[in-house]
Amino acid sequence: MSYTELKQHIQRIADVNYAAATLAWDQETYMPQEAAEFKAGQLSTLSGISHELFTSSHTQRLIQQAKENKALSQEEQKNTLLIEEDFARQKKYSTEFVENMSKAISASFNAWQQARKESDFTIFAPYLEKLIELKKQECDILGYEAHPYNALLNLHEKKATVADLDELFADVRKELVPFVKKIQEAPQVNNHFFHQHFDKDAQWKFGIELLQQMGFDFNKGRQDVSSHPFTTSFSPNDVRVTTRINENDFAEMIWSCIHEGGHALYEQGLPAKQYGTPLGEAISLGIHESQSRLWENNVGRSLPYWKRHITLAKKYFPEQLKNTSALDFYKGANQVASSLIRTNADELTYHFHVMIRYEIEKQIFEGKLKVNELPDYWNTKYKEYLSIEVPNQAQGILQDVHWSHGSFGYFPTYSLGSFYAAQFFAQAQKENPSLLQEIEEGNTASLLKWLREKIHQHGKYYTAQELCIKITGEKLNFAHFMAYARKKFGTIYDLK
Amino acid sequence: MSYTELKQHIQRIADVNYAAATLAWDQETYMPQEAAEFKAGQLSTLSGISHELFTSSHTQRLIQQAKENKALSQEEQKNTLLIEEDFARQKKYSTEFVENMSKAISASFNAWQQARKESDFTIFAPYLEKLIELKKQECDILGYEAHPYNALLNLHEKKATVADLDELFADVRKELVPFVKKIQEAPQVNNHFFHQHFDKDAQWKFGIELLQQMGFDFNKGRQDVSSHPFTTSFSPNDVRVTTRINENDFAEMIWSCIHEGGHALYEQGLPAKQYGTPLGEAISLGIHESQSRLWENNVGRSLPYWKRHITLAKKYFPEQLKNTSALDFYKGANQVASSLIRTNADELTYHFHVMIRYEIEKQIFEGKLKVNELPDYWNTKYKEYLSIEVPNQAQGILQDVHWSHGSFGYFPTYSLGSFYAAQFFAQAQKENPSLLQEIEEGNTASLLKWLREKIHQHGKYYTAQELCIKITGEKLNFAHFMAYARKKFGTIYDLK
Numbered sequence: 001m002s003y004t005e006l007k008q009h010i011q012r013i014a015d016v017n018y019a020a021a022t023l024a025w026d027q028e029t030y031m032p033q034e035a036a037e038f039k040a041g042q043l044s045t046l047s048g049i050s051h052e053l054f055t056s057s058h059t060q061r062l063i064q065q066a067k068e069n070k071a072l073s074q075e076e077q078k079n080t081l082l083i084e085e086d087f088a089r090q091k092k093y094s095t096e097f098v099e100n101m102s103k104a105i106s107a108s109f110n111a112w113q114q115a116r117k118e119s120d121f122t123i124f125a126p127y128l129e130k131l132i133e134l135k136k137q138e139c140d141i142l143g144y145e146a147h148p149y150n151a152l153l154n155l156h157e158k159k160a161t162v163a164d165l166d167e168l169f170a171d172v173r174k175e176l177v178p179f180v181k182k183i184q185e186a187p188q189v190n191n192h193f194f195h196q197h198f199d200k201d202a203q204w205k206f207g208i209e210l211l212q213q214m215g216f217d218f219n220k221g222r223q224d225v226s227s228h229p230f231t232t233s234f235s236p237n238d239v240r241v242t243t244r245i246n247e248n249d250f251a252e253m254i255w256s257c258i259h260e261g262g263h264a265l266y267e268q269g270l271p272a273k274q275y276g277t278p279l280g281e282a283i284s285l286g287i288h289e290s291q292s293r294l295w296e297n298n299v300g301r302s303l304p305y306w307k308r309h310i311t312l313a314k315k316y317f318p319e320q321l322k323n324t325s326a327l328d329f330y331k332g333a334n335q336v337a338s339s340l341i342r343t344n345a346d347e348l349t350y351h352f353h354v355m356i357r358y359e360i361e362k363q364i365f366e367g368k369l370k371v372n373e374l375p376d377y378w379n380t381k382y383k384e385y386l387s388i389e390v391p392n393q394a395q396g397i398l399q400d401v402h403w404s405h406g407s408f409g410y411f412p413t414y415s416l417g418s419f420y421a422a423q424f425f426a427q428a429q430k431e432n433p434s435l436l437q438e439i440e441e442g443n444t445a446s447l448l449k450w451l452r453e454k455i456h457q458h459g460k461y462y463t464a465q466e467l468c469i470k471i472t473g474e475k476l477n478f479a480h481f482m483a484y485a486r487k488k489f490g491t492i493y494d495l496k
Numbered sequence: 497m498s499y500t501e502l503k504q505h506i507q508r509i510a511d512v513n514y515a516a517a518t519l520a521w522d523q524e525t526y527m528p529q530e531a532a533e534f535k536a537g538q539l540s541t542l543s544g545i546s547h548e549l550f551t552s553s554h555t556q557r558l559i560q561q562a563k564e565n566k567a568l569s570q571e572e573q574k575n576t577l578l579i580e581e582d583f584a585r586q587k588k589y590s591t592e593f594v595e596n597m598s599k600a601i602s603a604s605f606n607a608w609q610q611a612r613k614e615s616d617f618t619i620f621a622p623y624l625e626k627l628i629e630l631k632k633q634e635c636d637i638l639g640y641e642a643h644p645y646n647a648l649l650n651l652h653e654k655k656a657t658v659a660d661l662d663e664l665f666a667d668v669r670k671e672l673v674p675f676v677k678k679i680q681e682a683p684q685v686n687n688h689f690f691h692q693h694f695d696k697d698a699q700w701k702f703g704i705e706l707l708q709q710m711g712f713d714f715n716k717g718r719q720d721v722s723s724h725p726f727t728t729s730f731s732p733n734d735v736r737v738t739t740r741i742n743e744n745d746f747a748e749m750i751w752s753c754i755h756e757g758g759h760a761l762y763e764q765g766l767p768a769k770q771y772g773t774p775l776g777e778a779i780s781l782g783i784h785e786s787q788s789r790l791w792e793n794n795v796g797r798s799l800p801y802w803k804r805h806i807t808l809a810k811k812y813f814p815e816q817l818k819n820t821s822a823l824d825f826y827k828g829a830n831q832v833a834s835s836l837i838r839t840n841a842d843e844l845t846y847h848f849h850v851m852i853r854y855e856i857e858k859q860i861f862e863g864k865l866k867v868n869e870l871p872d873y874w875n876t877k878y879k880e881y882l883s884i885e886v887p888n889q890a891q892g893i894l895q896d897v898h899w900s901h902g903s904f905g906y907f908p909t910y911s912l913g914s915f916y917a918a919q920f921f922a923q924a925q926k927e928n929p930s931l932l933q934e935i936e937e938g939n940t941a942s943l944l945k946w947l948r949e950k951i952h953q954h955g956k957y958y959t960a961q962e963l964c965i966k967i968t969g970e971k972l973n974f975a976h977f978m979a980y981a982r983k984k985f986g987t988i989y990d991l992k
Contacts, residue, residue: 012541016541016542019538019542022515022519032714032715032717032718032734034716034733035731038731041507041511042511042730042731045511045512045515046515048508049512049545218528219529219530221528222528234534237528
């Protein structure tokens with residue numbers, strides 16, 4: 001009884017949060033231009049109300065009662081503990097701080113949009129400064145050990161630390177950087193065929209078919225268009241993905257679609273009976289990203305996948321792809337080349353983008369980098385790691401929305417996701433040696449079943465690390481990613 | 497200071513209500529099939545929170561403080577009084593009653609959907625009975641003078657009374673009924689040209705152009721598709737209209753588009769600085785409907801309007817309309833013919849539908865009509881006023897959703913809206929004798945300016961009747977509608 005009351009209370013708060021998610025989705029998909037200000041106020045009010053309800057003494061009492069109940073199942077006990085943990089963290093924030101943050105974020109998002117449009121960082125800078133100020137306050141509010149940035153990392157990836165990430169990115173520098181160098185010295189593969197005219201409507205339909213084939217349930221979700229693709233969820237029965245379509249680059253839509261589809265399968269696979277409670281929510285951003293990356297790269301950029309799907313692609317674009325074989329398509333999809341935009345990067349140089357962001361964020365919160373120094377620092381690092389000149393701020397420091405949303409400590413989870421994905425996919429292959437054969441036959445149902453059983457259905461029951469050990473027998477190990485990369489790209493680029 | 501606090505508090509509650517409106521809009525436009533249940537829970541939570549916040553002792557205290565402030569402007573005093581009035585009404589409902597009503601409505605809505613699908617009123621009847629029982633309790637809770645139905649009328653149209661409506665519909669019977677009879681004895685006008693194939697995308701674009709021409713601001717709103725057209729608003733800067741397109745009936749989209757556009761212009765014209773307060777809200781359903789009807793009928797079904805817009809229609813549909821002149825189009829748009837479905841009715845017989853509903857509702861709350869007598873009574877009245885045999889209950893008593901939502905006292909506002917529209921439009925013409933000439937020139941800007949000044953900008957400052965007197969010098973007078981009808985349809989049908 002006391003647990004039921006707690007659960008209902010938490011689900012009522014989740015209703016408010018999912019309502020806010022609906023408004024945020026609308027903001028990026030359908031909202032008319034001049035609606036931003038009132039919408040921001042509404043979002044701010046909802047987050048304030050959610051915060052008030054969650055941090056109330058009523059919540060505390062319900063948690064206490066549930067904890068004293070000796071008849072709880074193991075799941076119920078876990079859920080109660082996770083709620084208590086979250087309560088303790090949220091309790092640290094004042095309603096005033098939450099509402100200020102929400103307002104600062106909305107203002108900052110609008111400024112970022114304007115700044116990117118005009119490719120002028122100075123438009124965004126004062127808002128970013130304000131946000132960083134608030135985020136520094138947040139580090140203090142939350143408390144941290146060893147490094148203030150740990151506090152922010154933990155918002156997205158429980159138990160992640162600067163120490164671990166430093167080690168991980170040291171591996172990236174030690175192993176991935178020289179490997180990419182070798183690739184770049186080899187003859188380049190051809191991907192020119194992506195850069196023809198691909199009609200928008202046909203691309204849209206092709207993307208929908210790819211989502212359907214993966215197992216995305218359109219009775220429990222939909223796809224729309226936004227300028228920056230994302231996945232959000234209003235319940236496990238209402239998962240929204242967005243995509244963007246570039247008529248002159250077929251690749252953009254394909255892998256953004258599969259990527260968001262991977263996120264969406266996770267959300268649709270969360271247990272509906274745990275709606276709104278920790279056991280009904282994704283573990284962390286890193287694990288979320290492992291699902292999108294696994295589908296995008298390990299499946300969606302594999303040779304078996306394109307042996308199957310080249311036919312579908314040719315159905316929509318017979319002229320453009322008439323001279324392109326499955327192998328050509330696969331190789332083109334895996335071209336490794338330094339590029340300006342993270343979201344368009346290949347799956348290897350991608351991590352250099354993340355590493356740069358990580359270094360920048362870490363130094364911002366160490367007080368070593370000031371806002372006005374960011375564009376130059378950015379450009380220098382892109383020269384260093386990607387050997388690339390940044391031509392303008394829109395394609396440089398302003399390319400990503402995250403900071404304008406107040407998301408610091410978020411970028412590293414992208415690399416974590418890829419590395420988890422490689423480790424999970426290797427395990428899935430070990431357990432099912434026919435996996436690649438199935439993918440070639442257009443059957444990804446058993447893979448999805450495996451992911452549902454091993455990951456999706458558990459919600460937050462395990463931490464990322466616990467889950468990783470439970471599934472693969474060891475904690476996150478960069479060696480799996482490197483082994484995958486060496487085998488795949490070694491073959492594509494014919495390396496010795 | 498005390499007023500500012502009250503205003504902010506009320507605006508925070510409005511944020512919750514507008515968030516709910518966003519979810520409700522999504523429900524009708526983009527929501528995937530299986531998302532309904534969680535969405536319903538979210539909507540219920542938001543309305544619960546809004547009700548709790550509004551009826552709290554905090555609200556009462558803020559109202560009291562504002563009332564004691566001697567420095568308030570007239571507007572501020574008015575806003576405070578209107579908030580107090582609303583507070584006093586909301587306070588009358590017990591939580592138990594609200595919950596019972598909400599459950600009864602959910603059950604009743606489902607039953608109505610099923611009943612309409614199977615065209616079987618007996619499926620709906622027990623739920624309707626329960627709902628009427630609760631609505632009778634609501635009459636007692638709210639209190640009333642003279643007639644219990646007045647309590648329900650006042651929820652939608654402040655100060656509306658059975659006495660006034662009886663008088664109004666007596667006029668309809670005395671004047672409109674015989675006039676329609678005369679029309680029906682005259683040779684029918686042709687509207688066959690509407691029933692060709694009109695491509696969906698072209699209709700969509702044509703509708704957008706019509707909205708733009710009216711002055712709908714697409715920076716502060718947008719149009720989407722839903723199965724039943726409606727207008728909703730998330731702020732005066734974010735007004736959403738929906739339309740539906742029938743490829744075999746061009747007329748459906750055109751006048752639903754203009755109708756919702758009229759509602760939307762009202763919402764976009766409400767003062768943004770009064771966002772969420774009574775002075776930032778529409779007066780009543782009747783006045784709202786006056787705006788949609790004025791644009792739909794007085795403007796959008798006028799000869800000058802089509803003298804202008806036939807060119808645009810022909811641009812989109814040159815083949816279909818090649819033999820149709822502006823005069824043909826105008827006449828076809830004004831065909832008067834009895835029909836089964838209220839929402840498809842012409843602008844004269846429309847009021848017979850409303851009158852029948854009004855008579856039924858009144859007698860339900862007088863205890864004179866029992867639920868099981870309704871279908872027969874309905875069919876008899878459709879025979880009497882519309883000379884039409886009702887072939888089944890789905891197209892008869894079950895055609896409208898309103899009762900299943902617990903909306904009684906709502907239908908009469910549809911007729912009030914048309915009659916106000918005629919009176920306002922006559923006044924606008926009196927003040928600007930070139931009005932029709934302007935419309936023929938495609939210029940409706942001065943009409944919109946007039947509506948903004950006379951109606952939109954005032955929010956709820958005046959009651960419907962006060963506003964009507966202020967604008968036209970007299971209260972609602974059915975003679976204006978009849979004069980308009982006689983002139984327009986007398987000419988179209990060449991009556992003596």
